Amino acid sequence: MLSEELIHSHHQPRPFVKMNQKIRVTVWGENIHEWSHEAVRKHYPQGMHAYIAQGLNEADDIVANTATLQEPEHGLTEEVLANTDVLTWWGHCAHAQVDDAIVARVKARVLQGMGLLVLHSGHYSKIFQALLGTSCSLTWREAGELERMWVCNPGHPITRGLDTYFEIPEEEMYGEPFGIPTPDEQVFISWFQGGEVFRSGATWKRGNGKIFYFRPGHETYPTYHIDEVKLVLKNAVRWARPEGLWVDTCPNVPVEKAPEKIVPRGESVH
Amino acid sequence: MLSEELIHSHHQPRPFVKMNQKIRVTVWGENIHEWSHEAVRKHYPQGMHAYIAQGLNEADDIVANTATLQEPEHGLTEEVLANTDVLTWWGHCAHAQVDDAIVARVKARVLQGMGLLVLHSGHYSKIFQALLGTSCSLTWREAGELERMWVCNPGHPITRGLDTYFEIPEEEMYGEPFGIPTPDEQVFISWFQGGEVFRSGATWKRGNGKIFYFRPGHETYPTYHIDEVKLVLKNAVRWARPEGLWVDTCPNVPVEKAPEKIVPRGESVH
Amino acid sequence: MLSEELIHSHHQPRPFVKMNQKIRVTVWGENIHEWSHEAVRKHYPQGMHAYIAQGLNEADDIVANTATLQEPEHGLTEEVLANTDVLTWWGHCAHAQVDDAIVARVKARVLQGMGLLVLHSGHYSKIFQALLGTSCSLTWREAGELERMWVCNPGHPITRGLDTYFEIPEEEMYGEPFGIPTPDEQVFISWFQGGEVFRSGATWKRGNGKIFYFRPGHETYPTYHIDEVKLVLKNAVRWARPEGLWVDTCPNVPVEKAPEKIVPRGESVH
């Protein structure tokens, strides 16, 4: 009745998670500002996604590829997602251009167990709103001010290797109120030079998918080149890797398969 | 700077909640099975929604009206929602026929603070899935078996007036796993004659809207005529009434309005 | 079987909560610094607790009395607690002098449904640690710096009447990491002039007791004379009032009282 190798229920098989393989990451990028604005291109001449992936690939246990809005199916085919352990999402000006069918596909894969890192302006992406169920609104100011990221739990795997805080010299400000459901864990809170605060790192679980929102990453600053930012993303990928996968359905349990013997009563519309 | 009467922020005014008025409930019904199946009509000759509303209107502090799928805008116009404190939702075979624009409107109103009671097969409604962010799947069997509803917290306002459990002689079975995010509070768990269990009463908050899922209510049984079921719905309406309302937006905070004086730096794509 | 007046289970009666009466608050004060330090006495010549109670008594729907460490049973007799809807707790240098038996009594009453507001240095009180189960540690600095309290949810009943933030000109700094379990709701986050942030207002539920931690209130500053602070405390008292009361026990359910007929099997150590 028990098997560690083949996990099987009377509903559906559950794929086995191999914990000793490299973590397969797909870095998704909206990939628009980089080509329309020199202010962005000078920091990320190959596109922001390329540098986010490069930072992750510094780690021996991670292999990161990229996908962008402009590719067929936004680069997020069934096959790509089936071979992705953790997806990172950066978008800003083109959230509405993301196909609803692809959003539904990504959501289904997160519920099954794929990790999801939502970056900066991705707070307003369809996929983040669809998984959290709230507005994900915030206040904002683009003035290149100092952001100080405070660690709320120095023992959390996402903060491993960090001091009690780190600073980003120039960033966009995001301020409270942040329209999210209460996070499972608060990992970072930001102090901004202009006087605001923000819940800059937070986790949720939806289905078996672990979700981490990480605030920094405005396109006109070299944020993804900062050592601490790269470290947090590597830590977060490790934290978000699937621990179990489950494809849920809504199965009927016929009377003859009920654990206790029962005699059907009443009427039915079926 | 302070006013209890007119609550005002630099973002937007917040409507004042009057706690001494009657609670205004809109009971939404899919309203299909009642006319296509004698098995349903015999229990609910005027439609299920009519009897759910009637049960609520037994209370002095509640005034309940109804709305159905077939009405223009499904009966859920901007005006109706603006005058609804708590919405109840029963649907089964026609979830897909509910207009996405109306779902978005209901969701926005829940986030603002309107309470939502999701009933029985409403677990698969667009609005419940959109607010919770998960599949809301479960297992099921239609055999008219005994359901025993256990109270998980006898001090919870939704269970006021109940004994430690109550029984429903004939109900459809819903079983675990139930594809939901962890509830804020577990209010009921069901024991089924056929051997299953289910998280039959649970709460969540999204934005300022309080959400309660209540499992019983299959269309071929007279569930909404049962005293304890009617009591739970009345209690839940009282629990879910808005305690505060907030229409969130995503406002820019210009540099000159920053709480601390800052000098803008860096570039912008705006 | 149902009664709204007398709520009764086969375990124990549950007292009825009368929502139209005034909320009975007991303001507990350690009451030491006020007499040993002129820096404290000049702001609170009758003791801090007296002014906290006075601020609450400005409201028509609240009646606040005080209790202090020095009274018999610290002023928290069984009778006092039985007639308290919401208890507020301020302590600093004498946490260890609070009798464990009184802590256990207060804890039992919170689990039953009494609200609890824990103020400032009360983060290290026995009662807060006993209810949260964690260290409740933080970092701190006493330099009279500016604290800006940001509202995380403008629709929360505790923030009613506030703007998006308010400022306290001189306060002690408390900084992250704050050793707490994830709050049910984040209500305030503080920005400090010296560069730190803190989860300054947060809620939890333990049993049926609602708990609110509110950071400001260092003894050498006139914090409890500030309008916004007084408003938050009034709001929090209303939010924390009991919605239901339940005295739990660990009752045996004898075989003959099992809902389903069973025949005892196996052996027993009883």
Add this chain to the structure above:
Amino acid sequence: MLSEELIHSHHQPRPFVKMNQKIRVTVWGENIHEWSHEAVRKHYPQGMHAYIAQGLNEADDIVANTATLQEPEHGLTEEVLANTDVLTWWGHCAHAQVDDAIVARVKARVLQGMGLLVLHSGHYSKIFQALLGTSCSLTWREAGELERMWVCNPGHPITRGLDTYFEIPEEEMYGEPFGIPTPDEQVFISWFQGGEVFRSGATWKRGNGKIFYFRPGHETYPTYHIDEVKLVLKNAVRWARPEGLWVDTCPNVPVEKAPEKIVPRGESVH
């Protein structure tokens, strides 16, 4: 500033967690019924703890030792705890005999990051109550009835290798209401032959310690010899192993170490 090897903050060093070593488990047993009651001894002639440890030691990646109430310091010395990744706790009739100082020591180690599995009647242990902050009460009946353990999330690492449910032919009944704070995740719910239900597997986090409560394990039945029970315990040990360790304190941050330059103001009682 960054180091993956030596994790260091200006507060304190954080020990590095080595994920490729065997998980070190200490199985704690009250160890009384086994010697006083033949009904227990016949199932567990070497003591219940010996068989729980033996089941865990079947796994290649776990090394389990035992500790009992009767040993000096209950077998839970500073050294033993410092070398324990996950502690399991079974107690029943002698909760009150556990030294408060040892409870405080175990609690501190859990907050630091050690995992804790609380078994069956351990629901009323001092350590469980101290970490959860609630009564942990329940209803109960000792009649050797059938318990059916339903899996609430087939993708959870604790349920790996299980079917949708498993049965224990004879067990003590525990029923709702269960006096716990809302779990982080609901893993199992039990159906009992006598008609009750119970939240039989649930998780919480306190500090960095992961806590799992697992209901089965009454001393007069051979529960810990059942394959599925042994599998759940192995899975739970893997799930509960530390992901990060942090020894928190309550450090002062002197004015000259504030991230932003400030000038001290106001008075002090220090």
